Amino acid sequence: MSSSTALLTDHYELTMLASALRDGTAHRECVFEVFTRRLPNGRRYGVAGGIGRVLDAVENFRFGEAELAQLAEHEVVDERTLDWLRDYRFSGQIDGYPEGELYFPGSPLLTVRGTFAEAVVLETVILSILNHDSAIAAAAARMVSAANGRRIIEMGSRRTHEESAVSAARIAYLAGFTATSNLEAGRRYGIPTTGTAAHAFTLLHDSEASAFESQIAALGTGTTLLVDTYDISRGIDLAVRTAGTGLGAVRIDSGDVGVLARQAREQLDSLGATGTRVVVSGDLDEYAIASLRAEPVDGYGVGTSLVTGSGAPTAEMVYKLVEVEGRPVAKRSSHKESRGGRKAAIRRCKETGTAVEEVVHGADAEPSLGPHDRHVQIPMIRDGKLVDDLPTLEQDRERLRRALVTLPWEGLKLSNGEPAIPTVFLGS
Amino acid sequence: MSSSTALLTDHYELTMLASALRDGTAHRECVFEVFTRRLPNGRRYGVAGGIGRVLDAVENFRFGEAELAQLAEHEVVDERTLDWLRDYRFSGQIDGYPEGELYFPGSPLLTVRGTFAEAVVLETVILSILNHDSAIAAAAARMVSAANGRRIIEMGSRRTHEESAVSAARIAYLAGFTATSNLEAGRRYGIPTTGTAAHAFTLLHDSEASAFESQIAALGTGTTLLVDTYDISRGIDLAVRTAGTGLGAVRIDSGDVGVLARQAREQLDSLGATGTRVVVSGDLDEYAIASLRAEPVDGYGVGTSLVTGSGAPTAEMVYKLVEVEGRPVAKRSSHKESRGGRKAAIRRCKETGTAVEEVVHGADAEPSLGPHDRHVQIPMIRDGKLVDDLPTLEQDRERLRRALVTLPWEGLKLSNGEPAIPTVFLGS
Known part of the structure; x- marks a missing residue:
């Protein structure tokens, strides 16, 4: 090129x-x-x-x-x-x-x-x-407004042209997103990048437990565990048992994330993991983000709607x-x-x-x-x-x-x- | 890069x-x-x-x-x-x-x-x-179907990320578009490129007549003259007077292109320019293209809707x-x-x-x-x-x-x- x-x-x-x-x-x-x-x-x-x-x-x-x-x-x-x-x-x-x-x-x-x-x-x-x-930029700014101070991470690279993805990550950061999943945007523009694991990582392992153990061994207990591969409440239970109450965050990527976030918060609190954050992702746009304002969500992962300008x-x-x-x-x-x-x-x-x-x-x-x-x-x-x-x-x-x-x-x-x-x- | x-x-x-x-x-x-x-x-x-x-x-x-x-x-x-x-x-x-x-x-x-x-x-x-x-690709294929054998040219580069534009041009060609405006797609993929002039070219000149004369001198009478900078019927009249009845095509980029195409065809025919093609552009999508099937349109220029996947x-x-x-x-x-x-x-x-x-x-x-x-x-x-x-x-x-x-x-x-x-x- x-x-x-x-x-x-x-x-x-x-x-x-x-x-x-x-x-x-x-x-x-x-x-x-x-x-x-x-x-x-x-x-x-x-x-x-x-x-x-x-x-x-x-x-x-x-x-x-x-x-x-x-x-x-x-x-x-x-x-x-x-x-x-x-x-x-x-x-x-x-x-x-x-x-x-x-x-x-x-x-x-x-x-x-x-x-x-x-x-x-x-x-x-x-x-x-x-x-x-x-x-x-306009879509990103609306999402950041809707998030109302909560962390919001750009993770839409896979939904748009591979070079648009790099530019979209840059713009998301401009608009107030905390970080991006896109490594090239990190290199080209010095933007913070972040990421932990996908469902494939859990499926690769013989059990959810061994996947969680492996991730914690590699990334520490401050990591974010994806808990919705099989059963969310069992996933959360396992996550806290494996990482301890110092677990950084759990991520939920499917289902009615509002309801699930509330359940997750209650469950985490009951397990003593009061400092563990709840991160949600999966087809979020500015309207979905706004609708989650009353829920105990600590962070959002946003993909498709960001990189396509949300309509x-x-x-x-x-x-x-x-x-x-x-x-x-x-x-x-x-x-x-x-x-x-x-x-x-x-x-x-x-x-x-x-x-x-x-x-x-x-x-x-x-x-x-x-x-x-x-x-x-x-x-x-x-x-x-x-x-x-x-x-x-x-x-x-x-x-x-x-x-x-x-x-x-x-x-x-x-x-x-x-x-x-x-x-x-x-x-x- | x-x-x-x-x-x-x-x-x-x-x-x-x-x-x-x-x-x-x-x-x-x-x-x-x-x-x-x-x-x-x-x-x-x-x-x-x-x-x-x-x-x-x-x-x-x-x-x-x-x-x-x-x-x-x-x-x-x-x-x-x-x-x-x-x-x-x-x-x-x-x-x-x-x-x-x-x-x-x-x-x-x-x-x-x-x-x-x-x-x-x-x-x-x-x-x-x-x-x-x-x-x-899906949007492009629908447009080509709607065009029903008429020529269709991709010209959406300016409406999307500069690298998406190159890929979109390639895909439009895959789907049966005749050519693209995108020069890099021409270089990278060997796709035919095409283009003549925008309204700016007419506005640059002291008169529409001198713009048309200049374009014909440079590109020959087979070129496409953009006739809607000031008044379309006067533009067509001038185009044929300047290029002769061998003029390649006129392009209309604004207004109700169906009605205007019909009027343009009648006017061209009455001037003896029966072989001059009528090309339309301006916010066309597959539905607009289909709605023009009964009109005497010889070619379409498609931009925004193609590069954004038409919804x-x-x-x-x-x-x-x-x-x-x-x-x-x-x-x-x-x-x-x-x-x-x-x-x-x-x-x-x-x-x-x-x-x-x-x-x-x-x-x-x-x-x-x-x-x-x-x-x-x-x-x-x-x-x-x-x-x-x-x-x-x-x-x-x-x-x-x-x-x-x-x-x-x-x-x-x-x-x-x-x-x-x-x-x-x-x-x-």
Whole structure:
């Protein structure tokens, strides 16, 4: 696998480039904007996810000999375009919403400025990353809210593409998940990984007892024993008899986990294992997590619903040309029209910090900033180079945690509804 | 990015390995089976997708120094396990459904035989690939059926993770899509790629006329002009005036594409451009495609719905330990119980070739094979090596095309319902 991101690109980006190089328009200064027209499924907020990966992808967007040979052999573009691509390196400006920031319909999530040629070719990979990662981010944030401070672990790798899995693990951590099962995410992003055993481990052994003994011998009594391979209450009994009352946790992966968690808690307490945690997993989504709030659950393992965006697997963002040589442009044939001109956004907030509205304005016509308002975009790339002191994943994680607190109380409701704050478009 | 697939793995696979190496059970001969308990969303059939990628992933499942260092540093496993992983190379047997084959609930899609140690560690990456690719495959096959012989192009890269996009393009081709927009899929899998221009190209220019002129100069009159940037009928008029009646195609990407396609056809015909094709795109799924059957549409561009599995983004497959040292094993605590023992499948068919049922039987208790029945699994890996003459992507594409013809007529209905043929479990 090449580390170049240059071919993670739609064919037509390069044919447009070829035509524009030929007629001279390729060098016109342009502004492209990433935004979404709506939040999926009646969600109340979106979460900017994948910005850090976008910046990496832009840095690695280079056409080496392997990429050029492929384009030449298949006559995707002409010789002139190949020559131009050989030296490609984005030299423009990118501003955007930092990762973990909330967004709403019309929020200018990313603004890319440069010549048409250098900006248009980035469309596909930028959208791929933002559409995937932001979809996961919104689902993950809702789950963390629903978990209400309890530990929540990402374990969905097996339910999605093997590379999406790594990115989803990163985003889950951004959103406040405690850890992931995905080892590659641990390597690539320094995220804590965790895991103990599956049912196969118990089935492999001659008895549940020998499986538990083996796991404790290898991982210590602080480990989590999976107790639902045969009979849960016998499993719990055996787990405490084997590990002692210092057992770290029991995990239940099937059945009506609410009822079972309560029974498990009572049984553990009656056995004296009052400090042993109860962890549940198995087809949990934000609604199931919320429904378990009153139950004695200490931790959740979440898989499928996280990595599939819990019903909204893509964030539906678009990358639109909004300005050419300082002139606003927009498609006009349908309701899908967009607003021309480079934009920026202000998050208006009350003195309490509660967000009131998202003001999207022309970049050159900034309205007055109230005492608690703030600019949402930050500079990310200047003249092709990453700006200094871009936020780290840990900082973005804290950003999201704080941002959710600023939502009006209705904003954290899991039910479908309107965006938590309205978007107000000024000018244009 | 490393080409090793070894860390695309859940942490617990390796802690299970460590425990099992410690207690000696790691070397027990095991059989793991991949299957799904149900088809998502009332689908009538599943399509095996990703098998070729699974075989590649197994070959590249090696722990190099970079992977081992990561595991050592984070104390995922002990020294003994690191030593064992250093020499890891799958040496067992894999049988499975070839790519493009249909499957049903309980079909033994993949059977992995080897020691517990060498088979358990493959679980995550095998499931990631099969769950993603088979989800896309089923959606893609339904779209191709709905298109009923018309050309259909995959252009969903921007709506999904950048690497899922490449795999989705491969699967779309498997399912009968004509081409993809994804250049990396072209490089990696030799799939035809295609594309011309987006609205940005028109907006970049001083007028629609100059955009069309430029595109035709670069790509010839056989190109596809996107005619809905401003006003569709004026766009079509301009397109034919600019390219002549030999224009290849017009594309409409917005609005009620059925009505607009009809109007476009009439207008093109009236202008003498009777050979110019009408291509539509924009939020099409299998239902929208089917609803356009009566309209004069020559080709479809499909994006979001394809790459998100059209409502079923994961195939819900599991990888279950079913046999240890020749002894069937199965979890027993809940309704999610599975059937123990290594299995295989026979597709029972009528003389006409129509499939009648999926017979899943113990691998050692094969029922008699009727004259039109066939074994569904094929050998894929023997003693760790790929068998000779594994099918190519083109052969698998043809396999799926033929397989869909064997479904009972209800099987191709897009509406929700029961699987097209029942699964019958023999013995066990």
